[in-house]
Amino acid sequence: MKKRNKLFYAGVTTAAAAVLLAGCVETKSDVEDTKTDNQNSGQPAIEILGMAANEADMNILRDQLVKNGFEVKLNIQPDYGSFTTQKDAGNYDVALSSWTTVTGNPDYAVRGLFKSGGDYSDTSDKTVDKLIDEASTLTGKEAEEKYAELEQALVFDNAYIAPLYISKKFQGIYSKEVNPDTVRLPKSRAQAWEEISFNDQSKNATETLVLHQAIASLTSLDPIKGNDGSINTLNTNMYVRLVNLTDTDEVVSDGSLSIDHASSEDNKSYYFVLRDDINFTKVENGAAVDTGDLVSAEDVVFSLERAKDEKSVPDHRTYSIHENIDTVTVVDDIGELKEITSSEGGSILEALSDDLPAAIAEVVTDEKDVDNAAGKYQVVKITTADPFPQVLNYLAHQSGGIVSEAQVTAVNTFDVASYDPNKDIAYGDQSTVTEGASYNNQLWASGPYIMVKKNDYEATFVKNPAYAPGTENEPLINNISVRFIQDNDSALSALRNGEIHVLQSVPETKIDIVEGDSNLTLKTADSNAVSYALFNPSGREVSKSADLRKAVLYSINQDEFISYYQGNKLKAVSTVSPLINTGLELVADPEKAKEFLNAYKESK
Template sequence: MNKKYLAFAAATTAAAVALTGCVETKSDVEKESTTSPTGDKPVIEVLGMASQEQDVNIVRDQLTKNGFEVKLNIQPDFGSFSAQRDAGNYDLALSSWTTVTGNPDYAVRGLFKTGGDYSNTADEQIDTLIDEASTLIGDEAKEKYAELEQALVFDKAYIAPLYISKKFQGIYSKEVNPDTVRLPKSRAQAWETISFNDTAKNTTEPLILHQAISSLTSLDPVKGNDGSINTLNTNMYVRLVNLSDTDEVVADGSLSYNYAIAEDNQSYYFVLRDDINFAKVENNQAVDTGDLVSAEDVVFSLERAKDEKAVPDHRTYSIHENIETVEIVTDITALESVQTANGDTVLDVLSQQLPAAIAEVVASEADVDNAAGKYQVVKITTPTPFPQVLNYLAHQSGGIVSEAAVTAVNTFDVESYDPNVHVAYGDQATVTEGATYANHLAASGPYVLVQKNDYEATFVKNPAYQAGTENEPKIDKVNVRFIQDNDSALSALRNGEIHVLQAVPETKLDVVEGDANLTLKTADSNAVSYLLMNPKGRDVSTSVDLRKAILYSINQDEFISYYQGNKKPAVSTVSPLVDTGLKLEADSAKVKEFIQAYQATK
């Protein structure tokens, strides 16, 4: 993936390129356009970016063919796109979302629930359905998510789905061992497993990766939830749990040896390992601070993760709003007396495959000694049964930060914070070459960011991250090269200028497959592209008939044809995770009907 976490993407130019496949050219569409009965076509402004002109061309042609007049508002980059979106200068915004936590609640809560981190929707019915679905599993969950999709898409048409993407990863296998490069369905790319074919190069040569966005939202994991920092923060901060490549919640490669769920599905326990220290940067090198990534840091990190007012411009609090308490367990009998659903005690589950049996649970990191049976255990509770909390803990915003490092930097009052005056932990300027450079990061993960410029970001291995285990990072140095254009990135891959390209364009798969120096990997993804209707100040904001006319103008088969079968039909952002049985079918008769109903009210 180039994971698209909230990447609102689209594109075109004034001289739009005619598309191939079954998609008609602009002139063809104009000939076939359906004029409304009054002779006045509804005018729709489509907002997008210049990076994906194919999608906006298809949307434009489909709307034009169905009787709309289309205006294009095309921005050169994500920053200017976001500014236009925030200003409300659109009827439709081409948007996309990847559920990087692997659970359906994340696919909707932040996007469509009132007050969500990225939500423009305020609908009590939608809110209720999201909350009800989040507590269910199995067939009951499927039925509730079907109700949600019916309301969100078909009844109220807040979005119009376009497609589900697959993942296509290109590897410069002439140098890098493709067997060591993972391609997870949801989580960000894991760097620590990657190795050169010649392992001697692991300590002498940098691994060169790729990212399109060079402006980083924040290196504080709770202050960003987008494609600029998701992979970077995932590799810089360890979490209590991880997602496997197929979206199972696992302790592998995390801060926990094991985790246990009490039978009430409201209490979750994690036994922590003692072989990870925070790393800081001195003289462009990673230095072991000697500060253990401890239960105290876990409590601090998750308390601020769920508190909207913990930091200025908190971007991820809704992800963790179902955490009620985070505490350190200090009485081992509290683990012995609590049962799990399968009848074992929490202590039994936590005790599996540890360096030594749990003899004592300790409150202070100073008393931790796993080899002697002294462990820290963290307990998290939720106000209602909510097993999806584990998926959220695997999200990059669940990354564990250093209480000492963060509080040393964030000395300002949050309510009076001024970005022109104050420096916040993780500010991009503090790691950017030049006068503002003052790297204060403390990394709990396998790598730490040393510095960046407009060309690339440089990371080095955390020397105190699970040293001597299979999770110790293989390569000492990672450079993330910023290349906005995907075709240019593919050329860089073919030339060996980058070693891994996470998002090979669907139309260029044959290029990778035909290059003897490259290896192509393919996987399903949770990435969904859709049209977001403007909720304020436009006719689409108030007319459900107009929104439904747009919805039924969308023919997903044309997108799938253009992408040579490498896209899948979608209904909502839930589609890759839950098969609700619903399907969107383009219907020009319904479009005419809804346009007429809309015009009758004007």
């Protein structure tokens, strides 16, 4: 029996019917008239930064702020790269942001974002830090209460963010060619490619599956150096992890590097028995080549040690996700597995013995000695200083992907402290796979696919020939292209024409088009995606004044966003909202907005 570890939280948010408003958003002329009045009266100015793809949200938010006494400037950037450049330069008061909790646990919804030094916020608040740490160890009603305290501090007490809505997932499939039953739509994890099949299975070996991604500029193909939408799906399919998430956020060994996993009774030690039928693959002459190098326990130790070490790579984006890991070791004594009691009762050895090709007769430390069929296994042990069962969710994140110790060490020969991006080439740099004179593909993939090359138009992937061959986990399709199309309407048009086979995110306003096309199939699921307005933490008036931020906060009417999206959004309070119902709610309140705005003016 395959075990599924899941954290159960009281009051998980469910999809609710949205209230459609009878009115509509103000017209541009209405807004411009009010804006002129604000300018003449010396009202505070707010610069909203966003991408062209989110222009509707920017317009709605602008209308709401203008109506509540602000002058508003829109800073609309054409793509994610230019948006990030503007954000990094601090050219905004409010940045339209979004976050999807791809690990399925609430700690991830806040730790990497809002804890001091987080990836997307420079906010340093000891109260917020303390609440994040306290909540991470709790479940059930206690977790709900602690996350409510966190939301109160994050949103209502300090207004570090202003929530807009929770999204649902709408996936479009060109079912004339692709079998929709093989295309998964998980709540949290990135799309899994290895299970997808054409209707005519004979095409799996010869035809190219064309997928879609809006962002063409890739942060890094080193799984620990990026944590954004440009690489999450790509790295998830290039690097195998110790565990995976099911479509409903359960942690399982299915389709991962571990055949089975177990935790100790005190939830401080976690054991993983490894499979021996996955090798690293590399690229030679445009093809994937089996390196013959087993994805082993030594590579797991190397990968996770560097994942939790802030100084292991320059510009490390994901270390906070893995900071609760204390040690990563290879078990060298089967006696330990017999002596330690598992969280299920019985021994760890008993807990690890489901679905093995042969009973564990010996644990080995050297990959050369591994032979699962003969009962010789490698077992990895991860410990945490304190009980922290959410560590399993983090191991399912793309940053938990297993890289080759030999290859990464061979490529990253520079000194991290003095790293110069103008001359030093780090493992996973997109320039090494980009077509042109600098092409020098360094990638070694442990997952089902490897990127062969990319350009501004698409990224090309081929199947890893050494990924669990002959098993149910072997990838079905040999060739995959990820087409970069930023504009949603253009992407939908490409889907309808069969130019792409899966559109992972169908705009809510276009659902009827997909449903009305006989060549397409629409899939729907809940998601952990939250859109919010992030305030600039430094260098602007909103950085210094909580009153000014709260005036913006209480100007936001989520019902107007839900109405625009035809009821296909849900209300949010924070990035935790899809995972835990804290009982808190943001209600638009023009009087409060005016009160806080006046308090800000009086403080000047």
